[in-house]
Amino acid sequence: MADFDAIIVGSGCAGPIAAYELAKAGKTVLVVERGNFAGAKNMTGGRIYAHSIKKVFPNFEEEAPVERRITRERISLMAPDSNFTFDFTSNQMEVEGQDSYSVLRGPFDQWLASKAEEAGAEYIYGIGVQQLVKDESGKVCGIRAEDDEITAEVTILCDGVNSVLAHQAVDFSQLSTSQVAVGIKQVFALPADVITNRVLAASDTEGTSWLFAGDATKGLFGGGFMYTNRNSISLGIVAGIEAVASGIYPISQMMEDFKAHPDIAALIKGGEMVEHSGHMVPEGGLNSMPPLVGDGVMLAGDSAMMCVNLGYVVRGMDYAIAAGQMAGQAAVRAIDKGDTSVTGLQCYVDMLKDSFVLKDFEKFSNAPTFMGGFNRMFEAYPTMIGNIMNGMFVIDGQPICHVRDIVKTEMKEIGVFNLLKDARGALKAL
Ligand SMILES: Cc1cc2nc3c(=O)[nH]c(=O)nc-3n(C[C@H](O)[C@H](O)[C@H](O)COP(=O)(O)OP(=O)(O)OC[C@H]3O[C@@H](n4cnc5c(N)ncnc54)[C@H](O)[C@@H]3O)c2cc1C
Incomplete structure (x- = not known):
């Protein structure tokens, strides 16, 4: 008999939810987390869309340590000497389930x-699982951590993007550098009312999400982000590893220059940096996903590459939570039926396919390739918009131009064919 019904590796977003579902159903569960406490090694931008966690804890925002409800969206096209910003508020963002x-x-x-x-x-902290244990048929039947071998009917890998276990569990080759990005983030402490005033929030419990394309990553594939917390501002950069490796700018320099941009400098002015972290981000989408189940094993969250960056929206936590919940429920079903083989666990994949999780990844399967090749978005378009806006708003006593002429000149610079190609590509992929 196995030591536990289920073992979960990793306690980020997916892991504890899978464990909660199993424990709630009366199963014995062990969670092994390499950090000395949950969250010790974890990082996000970060804003969590509430819909999936509310399916587990309906009033989660009342008891969870959330920072601010996001009620303002900003997206900027940033050039070195200008910044064009879309600023959007909507009472739809306050509706229950859309928050x-x-x-x-x-x-x-x-x-x-x-x-x-x-x-x-049950939890064990401070131990990184190095290896999966398999029986003579090759079915995963537990984990090896340090000198201990612990067995379970089902093992669920929720160990994040840099999983050392995924390729042992299922047929999954090493990720390519085009499928992952690197993120760095700094957190600046500021008084709540200063943050509220700087982002025009209605109160100290409401805040802003702000994404940046263009000069934030020095024209390379990626972008900047800013999220307001209650008493701090999270600021960071995510850049494609391939782009960073082939470019001349280290990401640390991008971050320094990003902070020095006048719009950002004004935002964090007087703030004390209280946290600095780095993490990888899976960005390969559906085409980079490993098989989600193997004999005795399932993958959920970033270990299964369930993260999406569409430029205007970044999501991973709500997918990880939904997948964690479905993995936990599927494990309960399989254990009760006495079949935790790849066939018995297939119900997990079926649940994901029926839900927004795999439907979204299927719908946006071309987005990573499109975004990776959308170079003009990171340099030419921010510059073009900056020039058009300068043409409209900078008055120096010289005869002014018609807006149509300013726009025509700038569009010529990029090429009408390129503009059409990009618009068509964006409409298809996003
Ligand atoms: C810079 C950045 C910005 C982001 N912004 C957003 C955002 O705004 N909104 C959003 O929804 N998503 C965002 N994401 C993505 C989101 O953070 C992830 O998709 C999400 O955290 C995935 O959750 P997870 O549980 O799968 O993995 P993780 O949260 O990474 O958790 C994995 C856990 O497993 C543990 N672990 C790893 N290996 C082992 C091992 N061998 N043994 C034991 N434990 C192990 C780790 O310590 C960790 O606790 C962002 C990510 C980054 C890096």
């Missing part, structure tokens, strides 16, 4: 883990 919140992963992940522990899951 989203900024979070800091230290406190947030500890809260998630506490919910799994309260439901009865």
Whole structure:
């Protein structure tokens, strides 16, 4: 008999939810987390869309350590000497189930883990699982961590983007550099009312998400982000590893220049940097996903590449939570039926296919390739928009031009064919 019904590797977003579902159903569950506490090694931008976690904890925002409800969206096309910003507010963002919140992963992940522990899951912290244990038929039947071997009917890998276990579990080759990005983030402490005033929020519990394309990554594939927390601002850069490796700018320099841009400098002025972190981001989409189940094993969240960056929206946490919930429920079903083989666990894939998770990834399967080749978005378009706006708003006593002439000149610079090609590509992929 196995030591546990289920073992979960990793306690980020997916892991504790899978553990919660199993424990709630009366199964014995062990969660092994390499950090000394949940969230110790985790990082996100970050805003969590609430819909999927509300399916697990309906009033989660009342008890979870969320920072601010996001009620303002900004997207900027940033050139070195200008910044064009779309600014959007809508009461739709306040509707129950359509709401989203900024979070800091230290406190947030500890809260998630506490919910799994309260439901009865056992936790071991500070141990990284190095190896999966398999029986003579090749079925995963547990884990090896340090000198211990612990067995389970089902093992669920929720160990994030840099999984050392995924290729042992299923047929999954090493990710290519075009399928992952690198992110760095700094958190600046500021008084709540200063943040509220700087982002024009209605109160100290409401805030802004702000994404940047263009000069934030020095014209390379990627972007900048800003999220307001209650008493701090999260600021960072995500850039394609391939682009960074082939470019002349280290990401640390991008971050320094980003902070020095007048719009950003004004935002964090007087703030004290209280956190600096780095993490990888899976960006390959559906085409980079490993098989989601193997004999005795399932993958959920970033370990299964369930993260999407469409330029205007970044999502991973809500997918990880939904997948964690479905993995936990599927494991319960398979254990009860006495079949935790790849066939018995197939119900997990079926649930994902029936849900927004795999439907989204299927719909946006071309987005990573399109975004990776959309070079003009990161330099030419921010410059073009900046020039058009300068043409409209900078008055120096010289005869002014018609807007149509300013636009025509700038469009010629890029080429009408290129503009049409990009518009068509964007409409197809996004
Ligand atoms: C810079 C950046 C910005 C982002 N912005 C957003 C955003 O705004 N909104 C959004 O929804 N998503 C965002 N994401 C993506 C999001 O953070 C991830 O998709 C999400 O955290 C995935 O959750 P997870 O549980 O799968 O993995 P993780 O949260 O990475 O958790 C994995 C856990 O497994 C543990 N672990 C790893 N290996 C082992 C091992 N061998 N043994 C034991 N434990 C192990 C880790 O310590 C960690 O606790 C962002 C990501 C980055 C890097």
